[in-house]
Amino acid sequence: MNETAKSYDRMVKKASPGTKSGKTIPSAFCIGGLICLLGQALINIYEHYGAASEQAHIYTLLTLIFISSLLTGFGVYNNIAKYAGAGTLVPITGFANAIAAPAIEFKTEGFIIGIGTKMFAVAGPVIVYGISASILYGIVIYVFGLH
Amino acid sequence: MPQKIGKTTIKTTQMPSICAYAAVAGKKEGEGPLGKHFDILYKDPNIGQKSFEQAESVMQKDAVNTALKKAGLTLADIDVILAGDLINQCTSSAYAARGSDTGFLGLYGACSTMAQSIALAALLVDSGALTKAMAVTSSHFCAAERQFRYPLEYGGNITPTSQWTVTGSGAALVGISGEPPFIKAVTIGKVQDLGVKDVNNMGAAMAPAAYDTIKTYLRDTGSEPRDYDLILTGDLGKVGSLLLIELLSKDNIDISGNHKDCGMMIFDIENQDVHSGGSGCGCSAVVLCSLILSNIRQSVWKNVLFAATGALMSPMSVQQGETIPAISHLIHFTN
Numbered sequence: 001m002n003e004t005a006k007s008y009d010r011m012v013k014k015a016s017p018g019t020k021s022g023k024t025i026p027s028a029f030c031i032g033g034l035i036c037l038l039g040q041a042l043i044n045i046y047e048h049y050g051a052a053s054e055q056a057h058i059y060t061l062l063t064l065i066f067i068s069s070l071l072t073g074f075g076v077y078n079n080i081a082k083y084a085g086a087g088t089l090v091p092i093t094g095f096a097n098a099i100a101a102p103a104i105e106f107k108t109e110g111f112i113i114g115i116g117t118k119m120f121a122v123a124g125p126v127i128v129y130g131i132s133a134s135i136l137y138g139i140v141i142y143v144f145g146l147h
Numbered sequence: 148m149p150q151k152i153g154k155t156t157i158k159t160t161q162m163p164s165i166c167a168y169a170a171v172a173g174k175k176e177g178e179g180p181l182g183k184h185f186d187i188l189y190k191d192p193n194i195g196q197k198s199f200e201q202a203e204s205v206m207q208k209d210a211v212n213t214a215l216k217k218a219g220l221t222l223a224d225i226d227v228i229l230a231g232d233l234i235n236q237c238t239s240s241a242y243a244a245r246g247s248d249t250g251f252l253g254l255y256g257a258c259s260t261m262a263q264s265i266a267l268a269a270l271l272v273d274s275g276a277l278t279k280a281m282a283v284t285s286s287h288f289c290a291a292e293r294q295f296r297y298p299l300e301y302g303g304n305i306t307p308t309s310q311w312t313v314t315g316s317g318a319a320l321v322g323i324s325g326e327p328p329f330i331k332a333v334t335i336g337k338v339q340d341l342g343v344k345d346v347n348n349m350g351a352a353m354a355p356a357a358y359d360t361i362k363t364y365l366r367d368t369g370s371e372p373r374d375y376d377l378i379l380t381g382d383l384g385k386v387g388s389l390l391l392i393e394l395l396s397k398d399n400i401d402i403s404g405n406h407k408d409c410g411m412m413i414f415d416i417e418n419q420d421v422h423s424g425g426s427g428c429g430c431s432a433v434v435l436c437s438l439i440l441s442n443i444r445q446s447v448w449k450n451v452l453f454a455a456t457g458a459l460m461s462p463m464s465v466q467q468g469e470t471i472p473a474i475s476h477l478i479h480f481t482n
Contacts, residue, residue, distance in 0.1 A: 075300060
């Protein structure tokens with residue numbers, strides 16, 4: 001073989017098509033934007049029916065999580081995500097899907113080692129580092145007396 | 148007795164052949180260009196089983212039984228089953244063979260396993276060690292996804308270079324029948340690694356293996372690409388096929404006129420949303436055990452090189468930052 005890892009890497013890069021960002025980014029922006037619009041509409045509706053601002057936000061998050069999990073269960077979510085990309089991944093909908101999908105998938109291995117263990121297979125790192133970052137943030141605020 | 152004609156190239160002397168073959172596949176594969184060539188198509192990915200892994204075992208059993216039925220034999224007539232799949236510890240194959248009164252060898256060569264199993268079966272039959280051997284492999288999209296990638300319903304997207312694991316199983320009964328397709332020679336592949344780390348670009352990881360094996364066979368036999376009606380690779384997909392042709396052309400070996408790839412043949416790449424093409428142990432198995440062997444049997448093609456390719460990584464080796472080693476075994480079929 002005349003190729004080295006370096007020269008082959010150049011060949012691979014040339015032969016491999018990239019993501020069609022011209023199409024995927026606007027699509028992600030639009031669908032992600034629509035989800036945010038839905039979120040805002042839900043907040044307004046909850047507030048309209050008398051919820052305090054903070055409560056309205058919580059109800060909205062719960063509603064979005066419920067809808068995403070339901071759509072994941074019906075096998076629809078990933079079909080939307082195919083076109084939405086980061087549009088469905090970044091909002092809380094992506095997080096709900098990341099928990100619901102393995103929960104459905106690993107039920108064949110039972111409730112404890114299947115669902116219990118694998119449920120956080122995708123979302124686990126987000127939770128671990130999300131909590132770690134928030135603790136760090138808390139310490140910084142406490143130490144520097146920023147509160 | 149088989150005759151060694153190169154370091155890893157072995158010629159048969161008793162003309163072992165594929166006495167019977169069968170291919171079974173899933174719904175998506177049935178909707179592809181080769182759909183009408185498959186013996187059984189399953190609508191339900193679970194095939195009435197509790198898990199996808201069990202469904203894969205059912206596919207293997209069905210492929211073997213269909214091939215046996217065509218040959219007018221039962222499993223008791225077979226000496227050894229040489230089987231492989233992608234699931235941890237080759238369990239789909241072992242469960243499929245459970246309960247049979249037949250020898251069993253579980254093989255792992257990733258997506259190259261069909262060539263590995265037929266090559267070994269042919270050599271064992273040619274040497275006289277066995278009379279009849281069954282080579283069978285399978286893969287299941289849902290079972291492979293959950294082991295190697297993400298849960299099925301997860302909404303993460305994959306890159307355009309990635310490939311779609313075929314749901315299907317192909318079985319080939321190897322014996323000495325005097326009828327084509329004959330197995331003239333085999334080349335056992337060497338593990339190749341040109342530093343590809345991207346698990347979503349397995350075609351690129353496997354192309355150097357196919358390059359090495361095809362070049363070795365041509366050199367050991369003193370033949371040229373134009374001596375063959377078809378040079379068929381396992382599942383390099385669009386990207387891997389381009390790279391293979393380019394690698395060989397640098398050595399002045401031109402296969403662009405008679406090269407095809409199972410991963411590109413099994414799906415309509417543009418309309419079935421399979422990115423770079425199909426992959427998995429079942430991919431080359433179902434393409435070979437349907438259209439390809441039929442065409443050789445009917446003399447449409449007289450000389451076919453079948454070089455299945457496999458990426459030999461595991462989810463753990465990828466997580467540890469290892470590059471992807473690959474392999475390709477070759478079988479020369481004649482009419």
